[in-house]
Amino acid sequence: MSEELVVRKIRDGTVIDHIPAGQALNVLRIMGIKGFEGNRIAIVMNVESKKLGKKDIVKIENREIAPEEINKIALIAPNATINIIRNYKVIKKEKVTLPDKIKNIVKCINPTCITNQERESIIPAFKLISKNPIILLCEYCERYLLQEDIIRQFE
Amino acid sequence: MFKGRDVLSILDFKRDEIERIFEVSNEMKKILTKGKSNLLEGKILATAFFEPSTRTKLSFETAMQRLGGSVIGFSEPSISSIAKGENISDTIRMLDSYADIIVIRHRLEGVAKLAAEIANSPVINGGDGTHNHPTQSIIDLYTIWNKFGKIDGLNICVLGDLKYGRAAISFIHGLTLFNPKKIFLVSPQLLKIRQEVRDFLKSIGLNIYETESLEEVLNDIDVLYVTRIQKERFPDPAEYEKVKGSYRINIEMLKNAKDDLIILHPLPRIDEIDINIDYTKYAYYFKQAANGIPVRMSLLALLLGAIE
Numbered sequence: 001m002s003e004e005l006v007v008r009k010i011r012d013g014t015v016i017d018h019i020p021a022g023q024a025l026n027v028l029r030i031m032g033i034k035g036f037e038g039n040r041i042a043i044v045m046n047v048e049s050k051k052l053g054k055k056d057i058v059k060i061e062n063r064e065i066a067p068e069e070i071n072k073i074a075l076i077a078p079n080a081t082i083n084i085i086r087n088y089k090v091i092k093k094e095k096v097t098l099p100d101k102i103k104n105i106v107k108c109i110n111p112t113c114i115t116n117q118e119r120e121s122i123i124p125a126f127k128l129i130s131k132n133p134i135i136l137l138c139e140y141c142e143r144y145l146l147q148e149d150i151i152r153q154f155e
Numbered sequence: 156m157f158k159g160r161d162v163l164s165i166l167d168f169k170r171d172e173i174e175r176i177f178e179v180s181n182e183m184k185k186i187l188t189k190g191k192s193n194l195l196e197g198k199i200l201a202t203a204f205f206e207p208s209t210r211t212k213l214s215f216e217t218a219m220q221r222l223g224g225s226v227i228g229f230s231e232p233s234i235s236s237i238a239k240g241e242n243i244s245d246t247i248r249m250l251d252s253y254a255d256i257i258v259i260r261h262r263l264e265g266v267a268k269l270a271a272e273i274a275n276s277p278v279i280n281g282g283d284g285t286h287n288h289p290t291q292s293i294i295d296l297y298t299i300w301n302k303f304g305k306i307d308g309l310n311i312c313v314l315g316d317l318k319y320g321r322a323a324i325s326f327i328h329g330l331t332l333f334n335p336k337k338i339f340l341v342s343p344q345l346l347k348i349r350q351e352v353r354d355f356l357k358s359i360g361l362n363i364y365e366t367e368s369l370e371e372v373l374n375d376i377d378v379l380y381v382t383r384i385q386k387e388r389f390p391d392p393a394e395y396e397k398v399k400g401s402y403r404i405n406i407e408m409l410k411n412a413k414d415d416l417i418i419l420h421p422l423p424r425i426d427e428i429d430i431n432i433d434y435t436k437y438a439y440y441f442k443q444a445a446n447g448i449p450v451r452m453s454l455l456a457l458l459l460g461a462i463e
């Protein structure tokens with residue numbers, strides 16, 4: 001069953017497609033959407049996908065995703081597609097991309113990493129080691145940050 | 156090539172740069188036989204030791220003084236402004252304005268990188284948590300190079316805490332700059348190298364062999380690098396209790412060892428090496444500790460631009 005049969009099209013806003021099955025709620029968390037903002041939001045989970053087997057889709061009415069949010073989404077949905085909708089038409093379609101360096105989005109999980117010292121002003125920075133599964137390397141303590149560690153930070 | 160550089164990791168250097176440090180260290184040994192030199196007269200070294208240290212701190216201080224420079228710093232955060240609540244960044248800013256070069260040690264990983272980002276003066280990592288101890292690994296490599304005239308082609312075994320031991324991890328990283336025949340990594344299951352390190356070694360195609368049994372490899376090796384299982388690095392004390400005292404080297408174990416085997420240890424040791432080994436030809440750990448002075452003299456002179 002296509003998602004159009006489950007949720008109708010939106011007039012203006014953002015459709016995030018090709019989210020790994022089960023990650024739709026985390027995508028909303030990453031975007032800081034809690035449900036009190038007033039936008040109409042549709043979440044479709046576990047629908048069939050040729051690419052992913054199963055996938056989630058998120059539709060947010062009257063909110064266009066900001067460029068800085070796109071990299072955040074890539075951290076948990078590396079194959080996601082962002083569709084910007086105006087007047088029922090897709091005016092921009094963009095695949096998320098993971099940059100080689102990720103700054104100030106996620107935190108290192110090593111408690112004795114200098115970046116976790118509140119009294120020091122340091123921007124956490126990571127190198128991308130692997131895209132699938134996502135593995136980041138802290139540029140300060142050189143410990144791995146795995147996909148599950150990243151997801152946990154947004155839960 | 157060296158002037159003004161920070162030393163945060165052994166991997167900041169290329170092989171030819173490490174070999175240059177070895178050559179200059181040999182020259183520094185000659186200075187030491189004379190007593191001292193005025194090569195760094197007027198220069199000031201700041202030692203910011205937020206964590207206990209004997210060898211690293213004293214050998215840096217000795218190295219600076221042997222080259223005619225002077226030293227400021229602290230080894231007890233309790234008597235510095237840290238005790239008043241000053242953060243590390245501000246302490247580094249101050250030291251940077253007082254000194255020409257800074258050595259920092261701290262229990263937190265990544266602190267030297269932070270210091271290097273703040274300071275204009277060169278920053279040397281004197282050990283940051285479980286992460287890096289680059290000057291120790293240069294000393295370790297220099298000791299092997301002095302004994303065998305090479306590092307390439309040797310069978311090298313690293314024993315003990317390979318998970319939290321910064322000296323061991325830095326030494327393994329340092330070996331990747333050369334072409335050892337084989338690297339044997341011997342540790343209890345709980346203290347095997349971290350995945351990050353394993354992946355790095357794999358990515359450069361290094362030939363490693365991991366085992367829990369020292370006996371299995373002892374007779375094939377040229378260098379045995381022993382490390383202490385460090386209680387202070389364990390996040391969970393129960394984990395330490397499971398592995399403490401895992402390895403103890405005694406003379407009996409060495410009966411079939413290669414004739415020119417050398418045993419290294421970054422020190423301090425507790426009971427990993429029987430003291431009776433101190434009097435055998437295998438014991439190289441005191442020579443290794445003594446090499447700390449010429450190697451650190453060499454680094455100070457190169458980073459401060461007194462030698463190219």
